[in-house]
Amino acid sequence: MTTATDRPGRRSEDPLVRQTKKATQLLVASARHSYDPRVDVNWDEPLEEGKWFLPEKRISLYGTELYDSLSMEQKLLLSREELASSLAAGVWTEHILLHLVSRYAYKRDITSPQVQFALTEVADEVRHMIMFAQLVEKTGSEFYPVNPKTQRAGLLLKTFAPVPALWAMLLLTEEFFDRFQREQASDETVQPLVRTVARIHVVEEARHISFARTELERFVPTLSKRRLQMLRDFLASVVKSIRRDRYNPLMYERAGLDPKVCVEAGRNNPVGLVNGAYGAERIAPYYKSIGLIGGRSEKVWRSAGWLKDA
Template identity: 75%
Template structure:
């Protein structure tokens, strides 16, 4: 009877999933301040981001750089992506806090959401420590992004919350799973990736159950708005990929570097790699369609 209820009642399925994730959180959570060896020295000659994932890889400019310069670019690209991760985690913890505000704290859903807030706070600190450890500096959040974030965290509807969580976390999780197992990378980068992958897997699972409950209830108008919102997030993430400060800090001409990075034969390949799982899932549940699909395609997130 219970199994039948879960198949026909999305709320029952979500409640069971939240209870399972609470148990998993208790068993498999980390304290980055303790579980990462921040005192270990960086290893000479190791990358901060896999060479094939660097924006300039495969360009004429890349071929002119020394190994040391290439590794420096990889460091700055990692630091820039981590800064985007910090902003995203900050927005998400605000949105999740809104989600729990009027709900019963005794339910597994709310208790897991609170656990997720705690995870995100630790991740923000972990990312900041990583930037410091690798010898870079925090990348400032663009003013336009800061302003849009204020609106987003205050007024975004619940379905947009879980859709945003899933979009960003699935995309970055794709690369971090690769990083965790890449022995050409600095050990501290791999350690951070391992912790983030384990804990974000729970967030991804919960966000999926939430979306599968909410999306079917949306009107055509609201579904279209959500599709357009997600397409704008994709567009923003693509633009953030080519932060001029990355190339400036690496000692390159930003205009030349950005032009070549955008024309790289690997640009869309890397974008499609990161978006492979989330794009397939969003197509399946109806969150890619209509005019929004063109934006995903232009960004290289779908072919």
């Protein structure tokens, strides 16, 4: 298998040295560009009438006849519930990350930049979880319970999965979520409060994504063919899970719509493939380039519309 250091354009610098340098840089960036949502978000700011809670084109039913039949009030309410549902998925991801980085740091030298940045990540993610919960409350929605199947899987993953496998899963979910948050942060049709929260998360999550990439580039080339295929299959199952959980019946029910009809309409909506491809636009080619997509797992990514031909 081609290693991270053998690829064209990739420096031959030792991966561990590169990771140490990256962690040191990220610690400096964290000190300069971190936020406290209690101070840096104006939670007293009123919501603006007629503003979306996420870009309209990202609503799961957008482009369907069912969506066209809804009133503007119903569309705005649906956008609110879809935002709340996505934030709950974000909190679940952050919660798994807390366990991951704790396990990562547990037996390592706390004086190393890598461990210190991992602990900095813990502090960031705790703030993000609380920030997301406060945003849900501010919008007037309620928090969404995690899908029981996903919750059970999370209990096993955070306890027993190899730490590098969790890095790979979390980089996938964070990169996917980050794509939409960047769009929310710059879309003036979206509620200003939502844009502020998205902007904070994007800035801080960029550091986490960068660190996870250096960790994977150091680790993936050491995998045997068998372990590489297991990791590929695991990531493909994550793709399936994200697609399944995207159409949460409860968000349609809370928006006053028929959940069964809406789930079917959402899953059959071609816009869903467009949105999936958009979310995976960065992570899919990157995982392909470092060997984390290949063999039978590649079919899953392509059938989901998440991987396009170069």
